[in-house]
Amino acid sequence: MEGKTVAGRIHDLDEGLTSAGRKAARGLLGNYPMLGLAPVAEFAAGAGVSAATIVRFVAQLGFKSYPDFQRALREELEQRSKSPLQRGAMLSTEPGEAPFLATFLAQSAQRLEETVALISPGEFETVCRRLSETKRNCYLAGGRFTDFLAGYLEAHLRLVRPGIRRLDGRPATSADQLIDVKPGDLAILFDVRRYDPAMLDVAQTLSQRKAHIVLITDEWLSPIARHARYCLPCSTQTGRTWDANAAILGVVEAIIARVTELSWETASERIGALEGE
Amino acid sequence: MEGKTVAGRIHDLDEGLTSAGRKAARGLLGNYPMLGLAPVAEFAAGAGVSAATIVRFVAQLGFKSYPDFQRALREELEQRSKSPLQRGAMLSTEPGEAPFLATFLAQSAQRLEETVALISPGEFETVCRRLSETKRNCYLAGGRFTDFLAGYLEAHLRLVRPGIRRLDGRPATSADQLIDVKPGDLAILFDVRRYDPAMLDVAQTLSQRKAHIVLITDEWLSPIARHARYCLPCSTQTGRTWDANAAILGVVEAIIARVTELSWETASERIGALEGE
DNA sequence: GGATTTGTGGAATTACTGTTACAGAAGTTA
DNA sequence: TAACTTCTGTAACAGTAATTCCACAAATCC
Secondary structure, three states, X not given: OOOOOHHHHHHHHHHHOOXXXXXXXXXXXXXXXXXXXXXXXXXXXXXXXXXXXXXXXXXXXXXXOHHHHHHHHHHHHHHHHHOOXXXXXXXXXXXXXXXXXXXXXXXXXXXXXXXXXXXXXXXHHHHHHHHHOOOOOEEEEOOOOOHHHXXXXXXXXXXXXXXXXXXXXXXXXXXXXXXXXXXXXXXXXXXXXXOOHHHHHHHHXXXXXXXXXXXXXXXXXXXXXXXXXXXEEEOOOOOOOOOOOHHHHHHHHHHHHHHHHHXXXXXXXXXXXXXXX | OOXXXXXXXXXXXXXXXXXXXXXXXXXXXXXXXXXXXXXXXXXXXXXXXXXXXXXXXXXXXXXXXXXXXXXXXXHHHHXXXXXXXXXXXXXXXXXXXXXXXXHHHHHHHHHHHHHHHHOOHHHHHHHHXXXXXXXXXXXXXXXXXXXXXXXXXXXXXXXXXXXXXXXXXXXHHOHHHHOOOOOOOEEXXXXXXXXXXXXXXXXXXXXXXOOEEEEEEEOOOOHHHHOOOEEEEEXXXXXXXXXXXXXXHHHHHHHHHHHHHHOHHHHHHHXXXXXXX
């Protein structure tokens, strides 16, 4: 009873908590453990519940009073300051069972790390540099489940630079969207397993028009790879019904971050102007 | 005056302190900042002086009351706990040829792992169970940068179960989309920082209609949390221009995977039928 | 060495915080 | 839908902590 951290106790209760109790728990875990060191009223306000609920919450945690609970937090903090453990260490769950979410997210994290090995740093950097040159237009397209990624990337790139075009919808084959493509233009295509034939058509057309294709795909590589100048493969395999695209989003966000950095001069103005609205 | 840390202020005073004042200072710096978070009496005992001296000491430091002093300590602590991420973000930008992608993806992976601590396993399971009950309708909506997450979730849930409705676009306030909402219906809302006022309106309307709101948000919790029955906070902070949503997608994919599992009986048929086409 | 100023701790006071009781709302079950 | 149970917030209450006051001690200055 005494050896457990407060965060550990919260995880133990888990289902035993009521709706408002969870809000309290979330608030505390959200900025741990500072909120718990504040007076009850402040804790309550920060968690969006009443003071009474906070008191009941700490009682459920097994403390006989709120000051008692705070003492535990302080001692815990003292403990930690002696060894350079991080915030995460205090919050980590016990290895007792294998909760679905924890397992799944751990696998997601692993895929992220595998992806590091799959992508050449130089190639990534080159793609980002190309993206921050605003002379050329840049076209984006995705397939059935990856179209959202194209949309996400588009939304951000639009804020950073001009000349972004999105190829929309199913009849992507329709060549009228590609009619303005000039040699040397950039095209970012997303294609993952159950590779989309329509996407391959688009790639072929782009290739004919001498566009430079950036392919973002899974570890088995879409057939588009043959036409791609740059290729960024991501780890997606899950062994379940659906493959997972979180690692791809990670790479997309890395691209956004890097391109924003590289073209900060112009980007900062655009962002200011567009966000201000 | 406001920007300085408490430790810094002590150092500034230094000579100006009286004999007993020094004891207080030494005590506090001895196990900083925990002793300052304790009640005055405890601080006094720990430093070997009287309570009155402690009060005078914090007054000399420039605080107008002891609680005020404690607030400063808490904020300082909060500041410090957030800095490692930001420091990491800053470091990676410095050396020209540093492995930007590797650093960024490692941070993404870390956010994924932090998210595990933020979400209660029981709550996650409950949400998934509710989603696999097909009696109720389920509504989805997202804000500016999170709408694509709603779309991604929608696309998969549609394959798994009927009764999925997406609230689209900007004028989401338009109540006609919500007119059919019945008490007990489920609504999954995405809202991250730069919280969307329109989304809050939607949440309020849904709340009035007794819908059960599942909120997927960042670690600072959208104001919608007040109306939400279930809340799944994700780690998104990057210290850069844009926050990162890969962890949110990770959670979304976990939901998809779990719901698919739970309702495999009916889901497998639907997937077969719809995918075959 | 006595008078004066300054620092300190103990006790009274005050303000505020944590606690509890109660009433209303929400959820659950028949 | 209605009765019952559980939960939650409001508000009054009680307890404790912070603050102030005062007497005493220490150091400093005539």
